Amino acid sequence: MKYLTEFRNGEIARAMAREIHSVATRPWKIMEVCGGQTHSIIRNGIDQMLPVGIEMIHGPGCPVCVTPLELIDKALAIAAQPGVIFCSFGDMLRVPGTEQDLFQVKGAGGDVRVVYSPLDAVELAANNPDREVVFFGVGFETTAPANAMSVHLAKRRGLKNFSVLVSHVLVPPAIEAILQSPGNQVQGFLLAGHVCSVMGYWEYPPIAEKYGIPLVVTGFEPLDLLDGIRRAVIQLEAGRHEVENAYSRVVTFEGNRAAQKLLSEVFEVSDRAWRGIGVIPKSGWKLSEAYRAFDAEERFEISGIHTEESALCRAGDVLRGAIKPAECAAFGKECTPRHPLGATMVSSEGACAAYFNYGRYLSAEDLASAGSALTGAAHE
């Protein structure tokens, strides 16, 4: 395990942290959207290099953990059917549905396979014409081009035995949902670098304008994150609210046009449920009319599966920064990484799981800031 200070450019990191300290005159709450960024922040101790008042709120950005319980249950039902080869990224195997997970389905005789790329699933379909090959297409905008291409290629190759269980979620509607929620505490956002490498950041200036908040496109490495936080704090202190690109070596304003073109052909915007949070309007993609034949939800008899999310779960409150994970009554009791209720506990990238696993909720400092968040939040 390496710490940021031992890293390449540890001195630059310290200089950036010093600048944040010298610029910050007031407390600010900044959300990093991407789960990968959350873990980079925590594992590198970046949050602890910040001035006391600068608080990082961990966003919803883990595609695995926001996949709604109902869809996991549908995946389990499909994977258990004879004749099906169910393909998934490795991350999804241990995500619990109501009763079990994909790994247990495999143990009970289901043909569940881990693929590196959705193209591997297309190959499996071509090589196994007598089997139904289903790919579990979860992910944010980063992963969507890969999943879109798999469906596109399956169509061009005339593969009748390939389908996708789609659970694509989108970042901009999630940000707007957080900003519109009552008691929202988030004052600025770090935008997910790789989402923006695909989508660009042309979708964000209207959001910055409408809500008066800074949005900074940020990478994943420790220095990237410090730079993103630094730029957000400078904007907040100056009363500016702009979209800024702190990851320009990878991200352009337009994004990847070729990918966006295929995405708009294969997918169309739809309402999506987020685990523990509920339905966010227009926050996801489903297959467009032209590709509907490849929708696993249409192909398999699973329309009868309806799963309610837990009523105890306050993942939505955690996400908008209204409460800290430890303030949820279910935290560490009904809800643990092994028996998670909401998105924020399901994956190791979720805010609640990160707090649980790193024992952060035990520290005096955290309890203190939890207390201040409590008094600062308008509770329903």
Added chain:
Amino acid sequence: MVLLPEYKVVAMCLAIPGKVEEISFNGLIRVGRVNFGGVVKNVCLDYVPEVEVGDYTIVHVGFAISKIDEETAKQTLEDFRTLGLLDEELASEEEAFARAAKAPQSRCPDGSCESK
């Protein structure tokens, strides 16, 4: 600085840089042989028509999504290697499955979830 336990991040939002060593057309898509610090994989290049042999590109689940410069690529690879992320991202299906099998649900790193 608080001591953090050894921990592997879930790699689904990660994209890693590699060098394009060969390009071919398989009849449907442009396929690159891309070298990630020693491990070579087939990668779809359809989304980066500007990328040529010798270029560096960022790859996510088998798809190149963005061209980057060599220095950036090398620094990122070095950091990912230091963090232990490279092996995880580039694991074969068998390795990935074995890892998922061993992982506790939700990947609690040290089993501490059980005792708390």
